[in-house]
Amino acid sequence: MEFEKKIPFKIFPSIGFKNSSFQLHAFQNNITLELFKENEKINTFYPKTNNPIIITELKEPGDYIAKCFINGEIFSQTLKVEDLLRWGSSTFKKAFVFDNIDYSFYLMKDRMIIYDEIKKTFYLENKLSPSEICKIDNKHLLFITHKGIGESKRSNFAVFSLENFSIISELVDNFIEIYYDVKSNFLLVFEKKSNSIKCFDFNKNLKLIPILTYENILSYVKNDSKNYLLIKQLENVVFVNCNTNKSFFYPLNDNTLIDNNGNLLEKNDSNFYLSNPIQGKDKKKVDITLNLNIEENLNYLFHIGNSFKSNDEDNDFEERVQRIVNNHNECISSNISYQKFYLNNSDDKISIENTKHEIIFMRNKIMIFEIHSIKKLLHIKYNIVNGDISKKPDFTIINTYKLIDLLNPNNNFIRNNYCTGIELLNEDFLIIRYFGKCEIFCDGDLLEIPNNVIKTKVVDLPILNKSYLLINKDKEFQLFSSNDSSKYLIQGKSIYNTPYISKHKTIWYSNSENDKINGFSLLNEKNVSFNGDHFSIYNFHEYYFINSIKQIFDPSTGTLKNTLIGNLVSFSNSFEKIISRRNEDLYLTIINPSNNLVSTQEIKIEEDLYKESYLSPDGKFMIFRRKDNSYVIYDVQKETEQVFICDNFIRFNSNNQIEVANSEPRNIKIIDPETFETISYGQSDLYEFQSPDGKLFVESRTPKKLYINLLDNLEIDQITFLKLEKLINENNESFFNQNKDKLLQIGVENNSSIFKNRHKIISYRQFIKIGIVGTDVKLDIEIPNNTWFYNYAAFSFDNKYLSIVGNTTSSSSNGMILIIKINFDNTKNLISEEDRFLSYLPKNATWTCAFSRKGVFATYDSNPDTYIINCNDNLFNKASQLHSMKDYDLRNLLINFYKIENVALIRGKNFLTFSPSGNYMALSEQGYDPLSFGGFGHQESETVHILNVKNNKIIDSFYFHGEVVDSNNRKKVKFVSFSEDETKLLSLGNDGVIYFRNLKLHL
The missing domain is CATH 2.60.40.10 (Immunoglobulins)
Known part of the structure; x- marks a missing residue:
């Protein structure tokens, strides 16, 4: 090194x-x-x-x-x-502390604070706030930063030197973390760009240079219980033992079958050979007389060669079935929507037989689960929908099962024909499921358990070459060992550390509700000596457990490790150092191992957070609202700030003056930001959604509902509507008799068809009101009755369009975009609806929306995807693709082509605001699953992008924010804003940090 x-x-x-x-x-x-x-x-x-x-x-x-x-x-x-100004301390995220390192690390959302435990001083580094910090040695740390969730999760890595307090090597790209072991300093990552797996050993070098690279990856699987990695390449399978950092290559071909435990079955002519390269088991011959046809969709098998699959299926069976269905004709009743007919012709009662196998490599046995299926065609089903008749086959399937040991193939462990399947728990235990009961199979023994078993859990101990089975039943548990499953080792009422048993290797439990806590070690199958009491409440975690008086214990041995102030935040491996938090205060507790003296000191980290931020149109002044609700005004040119006292800041008006409201929201005063003198008093028409010129408004976010009895064409109240709805849902006979004549007129011939015709009987409509400010003029705007809620409304700058976005009640929960073309005569105070564009194109709920000065509309959904729509006459052309295509098809086209007619799609970004000219748009990535990862650095930052609206290209990006751009739902603002000349951008993150940056968009 x-x-x-x-x-x-x-x-x-x-x-x-x-x-x-x-x-x-x-x-x-x-x-x-x-x-x-x-x-x-x-x-x-x-x-x-x-x-x-x-x-x-x-x-x-x-x-x-x-x-x-x-x-x-x-x-x-x-x-x-x-070239930025920044205000705010950010919010605390997590902390880390290590043995034999005289520094502790406190991560805010966008920065890292290092505390020197010897000098009692702090060091600050910006743009460093990883997800995890791990100790490599006493002078080096590994920073791991994650972005995204689930399958989209990506990670960056950096080696941080405590000799010079800087990053000395890093991986910043599209990496997926496969495995990292803190003790061995061994790291495995998958690099998507090169389609390779890279191995790093920090004991050999700290430069993040791989010691080994596996290229041309087709797939890989990580066996977490055993720490095995199996890699499929174009020509090889690689077996990697992460415990020893050793790998083994084997040719990939059609004559091999491999499971996730590394068992390798080879077929050579009619002979079979079994080995396990990872476990060091040499090749040995096994006798298999069955004609294997291995089931393909088994999650415990890594590779199935074609020679283990049978091709003797009747390929024309489906064609014969379809001919029988097509030739079958019955006289059916038009009043019954679903009918089934038995096939009388014996020649039509065709069947197909199939045998599938699941091969199960257990610790001491190879088991075969055989499923023999007979699929018979006995009936034809007819469906009538809106007068259209469809037919399809109705099959009867009979399955018989066998579970056999290859060494003793005549012994079937399936006891009867009521088997419903098996579930492999691990290489020692599998469950055989029957109607009404289950059986546990372990090394040839069967343990019957009733069907009221809540759940089972397997605890693997590879180092001891055995595992344990935990069964919960009748509010009790029993523990069995794979070495002897005929009797349980312990039983009791409650287990306290169920999620962490594999990590603790000790079960902590009680025998009764009032009994003290007991420990049972799986390493030696003996009780753990622990002086627990009847009154403490114990909270178990992955690496420790705590009692009611805040004592911390080792979860493997029950040894007292330390005592806590408040809640535990971080700890060293020995627990001789801990960081705790009580309320907002942080404490560092250190035990000196030489004399067991304990010292505790408060870690005072400055908190300076902001809730709101506003930029004057000329970019000369900013107003911030602190966490304590006080306001601060900042003079950009003089670089000075001072406290600004008001109850409620409303906005900067178009003249760069400050509008504030005090006790009564409608009574405002206008203030000069330079002199703080009051210019005038007045009243403001404050509505939740108002047009940019202040002339139009949306009255309320809560739609008005109008309930209608369609049979009588009468408006009814909600209670009557709900009563009718209940009768309709029940296909109520008395309701049919009372309204028989009216129901017959709309095609409802009996009470059984009431429900499917409910849309002809009752309905409701939803409206919101828009109006002209300063007048009594209002207009009802109908919104779709499948609107669950609408989230936002916005007017265009020329008052020609009103947009409404929200969520639907459909099972798919699509987002809604409604754009109303309105006629507004300001001189005559007249307003009316001319046309509308309705789309359910967004896959999820749409949240905020706005128009640019150029008439471009934008909104975003929860993915997040941003939808940009040019509002012109073509948008309302019913013959256009936007109206004629289904939303699903149109969405897929947009994914591939990004723009179709008036609509453009920006994937993985959410809309924030337009620039004053409308030429640019600010975007962020605050959805649930960001799509862009590469180069995001060593801070879990949220990004602000600047998009050129003309070509929908991102022209600049800022990565400083530690959290998403903040907003105020009550004030209907997102705290990101351009100056009027588009040379400055102000943004506030949800972590209370403000950034003010210069833009160079016009260069």
């Missing part, structure tokens, strides 16, 4: 902002430090080890270099000042 020189100084943070303060820390005395910008020396410092120097003069953005000379050797550090 390369030798690293410890630096004599460090300036924190390495990356700052135009309003940042920097701290110069010296790690040895008698040094002279010179600071340069573009080869020009701007200052000289003489730091001392016990006295950090505060540097505040780095106001110009760009790179700076700090240098010092010691014994003829130069030491340097590069600093970067971003």
Whole structure:
């Protein structure tokens, strides 16, 4: 491993902002430090080890270099000042502490604070806030940063040196973490870009240079219980034992079958050979006399060669069935929507037989589960929908099962014909399921358990070459060993650490509701000595458990490790260091192992959070609202800020003046932001959704519902509607008799068909009101009755369009986009609806929406995907693709082509706001499953993108935010805004941090 020189100084943070303060820390005395910008020396410092120097003069953005000379050797550090202003401390995320490292690490959402436990001082680094920090050795840490969820989860990795407080190597790309072991320092990742798996060993090098790379990956599977990795390449299968870091290659062909435990079955002519390269089991011959036809969809099999699959199926069976169905004709009743007819012609009663096998490699046996199926055609089903008749076959399937041991194939472990299937738990236990009961199979023994078993759990102990089965039944549990499943080892009432038994290797339980806690070690199958009491409540976690008086115990041995203040945040492996939190306060507790003395100190991290941010149109002033609800106004040109007292800031108006409201929301005053003098008082018509010019409004978010009895063509109240709905859902006979004549007129011939015709009997309509500000003029706008709720409404700048977005009540929960073309005569105070465009194109609920000054509409759904629509006459053309195509087909076309007619799709991004000109749009990635990953660095940041609306291309991106862009639902604002000349952008993250940046969009 390369030798690293410890630096004599460090300036924190390495990356700052135009309003940042920097701290110069010296790690040895008698040094002279010179600071340069573009080869020009701007200052000289003489730091001392016990006295950090505060540097505040780095106001110009760009790179700076700090240098010092010691014994003829130069030491340097590069600093970067971003062209940004930042306010706010961000919110606490998590902390990390380690044995034999004199630093603890406190992660905010967008930065990292390092606490020097010896000097009692803090070091700040921006743009570092990984998901996890792991110890490599006493001088190096591994930062792991995750982005995305589920199958889309990606990870970045960086080695951080405590010798120079910087990243010395990193992986920043599209990586999937497969396996990382802290003890062995062994890392496996899949790189999607190169379609390869890379192996890293930090014991050999810290440069994140792979010691081994597997190319051309077709698939891979990780066996978590045994720490095995199986890799399928174009020509090989690679067996990787993550416990020993050893790998084995084997040719991939049609004569091999491999399970996830590494068992390899080879077929050579009529002979079979079994081996396990990972477990070191040599090849041995096994006798298999069955004509195997292996079931393909078995999740415990990694590879099934074609020679293990049978091709003797009757391929023309389906064709013969279809001919019989087509030739079958019956006289059916038009009043019955579903009818089934028995096939009288014996020649039509055709059948097909099939035998499938599941091969199960258990620890000491090879088991075969055989499923013999007979599929018979006995009936034809007729369906009538709206007068259209359809026919399809109705099969009867009879299955018989066998579970046999290859060494003793005459012994069937399936006891009767009521078997419903099997479930493989692990290589020691499998469940045979019957109607009304289950049986556990283990090494040839059968253990019967009733059908009221709540659940079973298997605990694997590969190091002891055995496993355990935990069965919960009748509010009790029993524990069985694979070494002897004929009798249970322990039983009791409650288990406290069920999710973590494999990790703890100890079961913590009680024998009765009031009994004290007991421990049973799986390593030696003996009771654990633990002085528990009857009154404590124990909370178990992956690496520890805590009692009611905040004592921390080792979950394997029950040994007392430490005592806690508040809630546990982080701990070292030995628990000699812990970080805890009580309310908002953090504490570091350290036990000195030499004398067992305990010291606790409060870790005071500054909290300065913001709730709202506003930018004046000219970009000269900003107003922030702090967490304590006080307001601050910032003068951009003077770079000064002062407290601004008001009850409720409303907005900057078009004249760059401040509008505030005090006790009565409609009574406002207008204030000059430079002099703070009140210019005028007045009243404001404040509505939840208002047009940009303030002339139109939407009255309420709650739609008005109109309930209608269609039989009588009468409006009814909600209670009457619900009563009728209940009768209709029940196909009520008395309801039919009372309304028989009216029902017959609409095609309802009997009470059994009432429900399917409910849309002809009752209905309801939903309306929202829009109006003209300052008048009594209002207009009902009908919205679809499948609207579950609408989230947002917006008017276009020219008041020609109103948009409404929301969610539907359909099972698919599609998002809704409704754009109303309106006629508004401002001089005559007239308003009417001219046309409408309705689409359920978004796959999920749509949230906010807006129009640009150029008449472009945008909204986003929960994916997140942003939909951009050009509002013109073609949008309302009923002959266009937008109206003629199904939403599903149109969505798929948009995914492939991004734009069709008036609609464009931006995948994986959510709309924030338009720029004043409408030429640009701000986007973010605050949905549930972001799509862009590569290069996101070592901070779980949320991104703000700038999109050119003309070509739908992202032209700039900002990665500083530690959380999503914040919003205020009550005020209907998202806290991101452009200045009027589009040279500045202000944004507020949900972690309370504000960024103000210069834009260069017009260059």
